[in-house]
Amino acid sequence: MPQYQAPLTDMQFLLHDWLKLDQHYLNLGLQDFDQELVNEVLSQGAKFAEQVLAPLNREGDEQSCKLENGKVTTPDGFAAAYQEYVANGWNAMLGSAEYDGQDLPYSMAIPVHEMINAANISWRLITMLTESAVLAINKHGSQSLKDTYLAKLISGEWTGTMCLTEPHAGTDLSLLSTKAAPLDNGAYSITGSKIFISGGDQDWTDNILHLVLARLPDAPEGVRGISLFLVPKILVDENGQLTDSNSLSVGSLEKKMGIKACPTCVMNFDQAQGYLVGAPHKGLACMFTMMNDARFQVGLQGLGIAEAAFQGALSYARERLQSRAPQGIQNPEGKADPIIAQPDVRKMLLTQKSLTEGSRALALLYATQMDIEKNSQDDETRQDAAAVLAFLTPIAKGFMTDMGQEVSQLGVQVYGGHGFIREWGMEQLMRDSRITQLYEGTNGIQAADLVGRKLSRDNGKMLAATKSVFDNLISDIQDATAKQQAQELLAEWHQLSEQIKSQPAVDLAGAAYDYMNYSAYCLLGVLWFSMADSAQRSDNKSIASGKSATKNFYIKRMLPRKETFKCNLLNDASDLVDVADSDFDYQ
Known part of the structure; x- marks a missing residue:
């Protein structure tokens, strides 16, 4: 590769x-x-x-x-x-x-x-x-926790993990059973097992700080009874120096489909000493600070893999000679034409390019909203940015990781049989990308979060704030035709979003994945109109030409995908929930 x-x-x-x-x-x-x-x-x-x-x-x-x-x-x-x-x-x-x-x-x-x-x-x-x-x-965290641990994490002297999942409790954290008992020194004794812990142990640093969800003895049932604890691999004294090993261990390493070079651990905590982060029984809210950041970062994993897959496919398509192009001979000095001349291969490459570059635009737009939420001096502006981030997070995580799998799969296809062989590297990208659709909440969970929390709550503020950001992009488009097309696309998306908010919960749940994809394709369409228009004023002729051609492809061949998702959004869920369990059997 x-x-x-x-x-x-x-x-x-x-x-x-x-x-x-x-x-x-x-x-x-x-x-x-x-x-x-x-x-x-x-x-x-x-x-x-x-x-x-x-x-x-x-x-x-x-x-x-x-x-x-x-x-x-x-x-x-x-x-x-x-x-x-x-x-x-x-x-x-x-x-x-x-x-x-x-x-x-x-x-x-x-x-x-x-x-x-x-x-x-x-x-x-x-x-x-x-x-x-x-x-x-x-x-x-308390001031004491910050002073003891933050500088070490920020410098990279120590690393951190997120310990949520248990063998019987994945998405449904109400089933979580890891226990925390108060100690006389103000710390807590943590006992339980966690699975799927990325970086649970490694040979990079002297210490690892595990953020662990657990229940106090007086915890109420369900997710309202979860607290968050910082549990170091090596205990630290009042001067910030490492002392004794904590009572935790790696039970095993998971054998995985992909990301094989990352240690994914089963972690056992056996009366390990930990420290409360945030208020008792408020751990889930604390953990969501970490989890929402990780969800966007996982979306970036999908984007990164897509870029690597596109680069590999493009290079191979230019070098691989096979047959003659239907539009006429492209390589008269050779016995065959490069496969990039084949319309079907060009379609695959343009699909990769349009999805990857569109997702990069979404990620960078998201990053500017993160800047605003962190740095704006105006409270309302910061709140609007937070609303946009909340709405776009499940889309960024869900769509961009689905996109990474599609683009890496197309990379394998462009390589043909060589894509199936390990030495070319494409099959690794496809294996590695598969986990991104699963961890930090499966993409089905992202879609359910989008319609169940982000679309249907807060009187539509998240939806309105998101539309405003895309309206601002459209206002800068100078080409009148492109501006009108972008306005119509965004208006359609917003109108349908408002329309389905009042649907019964079961119908929304049945169409959640459709709405996530419908939204993504519409919003990427707006981004492509905006990018291509801006590129026409670039001094880089390659950027100007490439963005225009890829925008045309996206609007003609990719954007119509939204129509299937739109159709499903307007149907009820009776065909899903009315099917008897026995109807899934052959007997």
Whole structure:
């Protein structure tokens, strides 16, 4: 498979020409950040992704992780890459300056995260969850917890995990049974088992901080009785120095379909000492700070894999000679034409390109809203940005990971039989991408969250705030025809969204996945009208031509997918719920 190359030209166009980051930063009072700094961060991030992480990807998949004598070893080169990552400050990009972080805007960090995911998704998982742990502790932890642990997490000296799932309790956390008992020293004794813990143990750092959901003795039933605890692998004294090993262990490593180079652990807590994060019985709300960040970051995993798959497919299609093109000979000096000349192959490549670049635009637009929520001095503006993020999170996670699987699958198809063979790398991308549709809440859960919470609650504020952001994009479109088409598309989406809000809960549940996809295709359509219009004013002729051609393809061949989802949205769920259980059997 060709070496991954970060799509810097596309990223810089989107950030500077389309999103106008310089003005965005000035509006937020972030005068220290400008186009030159953005480009330098992206350039250095690209070097790390291309030269350090990408060469480790295939070997990491081949080697996997090992558990020996209770300790996990990651593949060759992974720990050294992490030390380089930390030494160069990448782990501290988003951390608070109060704890020696760099406080970079999200719109600078998110493109780097995409590159890392494209280069090596298994490696990225541990650093991703550490960033999410920082958010949870920073927002909900006591001052003592912050002072003891945040600087170590932000610097990368220590890493963090998220411990939710139990063998009998996945999405339904009301079934959670891990117990927490108060100790005389103000800490808690944590007992229970957690599964699917990414980075539960590794050979990168001296300490790992587990954020664990558990129940106190007086906890009410259901999710209202869950508390969040910070449980370090190694205990820390009052001076922040490591002392004794805590009472926790790795039960086993999961044998997986993909992301084999990431240690996915069964973690056993046997009266391990932990510290309450947030208020008692309010752990789920605390954990959602971490989980919502992770959901968007998983969407970025889908995007990164899609970019890697598209690059591989495009390179192979240009090199592979097979048959003659139906439109006429394209390679008169050879015995056959490259398969990129075949209309069906071009359709697959344009499908990859339009979905990948459209999703990148969505991710970067999302990142600017994160900047606004964090930095705006106006309360109403921050609240609107938070509403947009809440609405778009399930779409970003659900659609972008489905998209990553579709694009990687098309990559295998473009390679033909070679795509099925390990040495070309495409089958690994397809295997690695499959988990993104499952963890941090399956995509069905994302869709249910979108219609059950984000669409139907808060008197439509999230929907209205999201529409406003896309209205603003449309207002900048200069081509009159494109502006009208974008306005009509957004109006259709908004009208249908308002229409289905009043449907019975069972009908909404039955059409949730349809609404998530309908929304994604409509909103990406608006993004493509906006991007292509902006590209016509770019000095880069390749960007101008490529965006225009890809927009035309998306509108003609991809956007019509929304009609099937729209049709399903207007049907009731009787064909789903009225089917007897016995009707699924052959007997």
